[in-house]
Amino acid sequence: MARWEPNARERLVRAAIDLFSEQGYDNTTVIEIAERAGLTKTTFFRHFPNKREVLSTGQEELGQLLREGIAGAPTSTTPLEAVAAGLDAATARFTPAQREFGPRLEAVIAANSDLQERDAFKHTRLVAAMAEALEERGVPDPVTRIAAELGGLAFSRAFTRWTMPANTLTFSELARRTLRELHAATRGLD
Amino acid sequence: MARWEPNARERLVRAAIDLFSEQGYDNTTVIEIAERAGLTKTTFFRHFPNKREVLSTGQEELGQLLREGIAGAPTSTTPLEAVAAGLDAATARFTPAQREFGPRLEAVIAANSDLQERDAFKHTRLVAAMAEALEERGVPDPVTRIAAELGGLAFSRAFTRWTMPANTLTFSELARRTLRELHAATRGLD
DNA sequence: CGAAGTGACGGAACTTGGTCACATCACTTC
DNA sequence: GAAGTGATGTGACCAAGTTCCGTCACTTCG
Numbered sequence: 001m002a003r004w005e006p007n008a009r010e011r012l013v014r015a016a017i018d019l020f021s022e023q024g025y026d027n028t029t030v031i032e033i034a035e036r037a038g039l040t041k042t043t044f045f046r047h048f049p050n051k052r053e054v055l056s057t058g059q060e061e062l063g064q065l066l067r068e069g070i071a072g073a074p075t076s077t078t079p080l081e082a083v084a085a086g087l088d089a090a091t092a093r094f095t096p097a098q099r100e101f102g103p104r105l106e107a108v109i110a111a112n113s114d115l116q117e118r119d120a121f122k123h124t125r126l127v128a129a130m131a132e133a134l135e136e137r138g139v140p141d142p143v144t145r146i147a148a149e150l151g152g153l154a155f156s157r158a159f160t161r162w163t164m165p166a167n168t169l170t171f172s173e174l175a176r177r178t179l180r181e182l183h184a185a186t187r188g189l190d
Numbered sequence: 191m192a193r194w195e196p197n198a199r200e201r202l203v204r205a206a207i208d209l210f211s212e213q214g215y216d217n218t219t220v221i222e223i224a225e226r227a228g229l230t231k232t233t234f235f236r237h238f239p240n241k242r243e244v245l246s247t248g249q250e251e252l253g254q255l256l257r258e259g260i261a262g263a264p265t266s267t268t269p270l271e272a273v274a275a276g277l278d279a280a281t282a283r284f285t286p287a288q289r290e291f292g293p294r295l296e297a298v299i300a301a302n303s304d305l306q307e308r309d310a311f312k313h314t315r316l317v318a319a320m321a322e323a324l325e326e327r328g329v330p331d332p333v334t335r336i337a338a339e340l341g342g343l344a345f346s347r348a349f350t351r352w353t354m355p356a357n358t359l360t361f362s363e364l365a366r367r368t369l370r371e372l373h374a375a376t377r378g379l380d
Numbered sequence: 381c382g383a384a385g386t387g388a389c390g391g392a393a394c395t396t397g398g399t400c401a402c403a404t405c406a407c408t409t410c
Numbered sequence: 411g412a413a414g415t416g417a418t419g420t421g422a423c424c425a426a427g428t429t430c431c432g433t434c435a436c437t438t439c440g
Contacts, residue, residue, distance in 0.1 A: 008417080030397065040419060045398065078380040117311040121303075124310040142375035149339045150379075185332035186376055189340075190268040198388080219425065230390055235427065 009047045011037040016054045021104055025112040052118045055105060059122055063129035065090040066151075070133035079139045080183055083151040086130055087175040090155070094162075094171050102163030127152040150186075154179035199237045199247075201227040206244040211294055215302040242308045245295060249312055253319035255280040256341075260323035269329045270373055273341040276320055277365040280345070284352075284361050292353030317342040340376075344369035 015036040019028040030051055034044045048054045069089025073082040109115040130148035139147070158174040161167060167174070205226040209218040220241055224234045238244045259279025263272040299305040320338035329337070348364040351357060357364070 029395090041398090042400095042420080043418060046417080049398090051397065080379045113311075117307045120310040120314040121307040123314070140375075140378065142372055143378040145343055146340070146372060146375055147379055149343065150336070153335055153339065182332055182336060183379065185330075185336055186379070188330065188333040189270045189337055189373065189376070220427085221425090231427090232391075232429095233389055236388080239427090241426070 008037065008039060008043065012039065012044060012047055013054055013057065017101065017104060017108065020055075020108045025108060025115060052114060055108070055115065056118060056122060059125070061093075062090055063126055065093065066126060066129050067133040070130060071136065073137075075137070079134055079137075079143055079147040080150065080179065082134060082137060082139075083130060083147050083154075084176050084179055086133065087151060087155060087158075087179065088172050091158070091171040091175050099163050099171075102159065106160070106163075123152055123156065126155065150179065150182045154182055198227065198229060198233065202229065202234060202237055203244055203247060207291065207294060207298065210245075210298045215298060215305060242304060245298070245305065246308060246312060249315070252280055253316055255283065256316060256319050257323040260320060261326065263327075265327075269324055269327075269333055269337040270340065270369065272324060272327060272329075273320060273337050273344075274366050274369055276323065277341060277345060277348075277369065278362050281348070281361040281365050289353050289361075292349065296350070296353075313342055313346065316345065340369065340372045344372055 012033060016028075016033045019033055019036065022028075030044050031041050033054070034041050037044075044054075066086040066089065069086035070082045072089075073085040077085070109119050127148045130151045131144045134144040134147055135141075154175055158171060158178040161174050161178070162169070162171045169177075202223060206218075206223045209223055209226060212218075220234050221231050223244070224231050227234075234244075256276040256279065259276035260272045262279075263275040267275070299309050317338045320341045321334045324334040324337055325331075344365055348361060348368040351364050351368070352359070352361045359367075
């Protein structure tokens with residue numbers, strides 16, 4: 001018989017989301033999270049660098065997928081089409097579990113400014129990753145930032161659409177569609 | 191004779207920036223900041239809700255100026271021109287002291303991820319303020335976000351240009367100019 | 381003129397996030 | 411079967427942030 005149950009990290013994430021939903025982020029202690037997962041505070045911090053990060057798993061992987069998707073697009077494609085390729089790569093690995101947790105996550109984040117800060121940082125990191133990948137393709141400076149910003153908007157808007165119960169489309173389909181809508185709206189600026 | 195020296199808040203900000211520049215953000219304690227300002231830890235937390243916020247003074251005021259500037263633009267102006275009016279209002283009240291502190295602030299923020307999170311949040315709050323002000327003017331949904339995002343980019347890029355020693359232009363002039371450049375670059379997306 | 385506010389600060393105890401050194405124990409490997 | 415290995419537990423520790431209470435100059439009002 002094993003001394004420890006497996007999947008300690010996943011148990012911690014689930015316990016954290018449950019407790020945050022039940023009693024709020026500020027009112028739940030790291031010790032509480034660890035104990036509900038059958039572990040201790042020290043073990044929690046072995047799996048996550050801090051309390052916020054328990055909700056931001058797989059962040060660096062997402063940025064890497066965006067970079068690779070943009071770098072792998074054919075050289076003849078436009079900046080925005082390269083961004084679409086990056087979104088394809090990034091959205092492909094999302095699981096049904098992530099779709100299910102989406103609304104609860106958003107509710108918890110919306111209720112706490114610390115988590116909002118963390119979320120804003122995540123978003124800017126993703127945008128920065130896209131901008132850098134575009135720059136390496138030779139896209140000129142202001143265009144990189146704008147295309148990346150549109151990609152970031154498309155990603156987050158598509159995610160909330162994807163997690164809506166009525167939705168039947170793929171995250172990737174929604175991302176491409178949202179990006180097209182944003183591009184079209186560009187002509188409404190003046 | 192007064193019991194306390196005046197300008198406690200300003201003294202705390204200066205002490206914090208000095209100490210952060212000298213020995214880094216993580217390595218300086220709130221007690222150190224307070225003592226250099228001739229105060230105590232308790233008084234520090236009476237002026238600022240937490241350690242990060244000592245570098246983010248006048249944040250809500252900035253958002254309010256953006257809102258008012260956008261709301262006050264003539265009804266016939268385009269979304270992007272309304273954003274330009276908001277930038278006019280927001281950039282007008284920046285002081286030479288803020289220009290002088292700019293590079294040091296950016297250096298301190300660049301060296302610490304906590305401060306980067308806080309900075310990202312500030313940026314998204316400003317963008318959200320612009321988007322909401324545009325929405326109240328009747329601008330349709332995706333256009334509000336894009337125009338606001340361009341406004342946010344223009345603001346931050348213009349700020350770093352403004353603080354460069356070689357610069358002779360006004361922050362407001364730079365903001366309008368940067369916004370025009372971003373708008374022009376929009377046509378390079380495809 | 382004097383006594384009761386008022387407001388800005390100090391002091392100290394307390395909770396919690398986060399770190400660290402060290403011990404423990406199942407499992408593997410040689 | 412003895413020596414790793416790796417994930418965990420224990421407990422002490424530090425700094426951020428909160429809370430309660432006390433202090434003292436200044437103001438206000440009877």
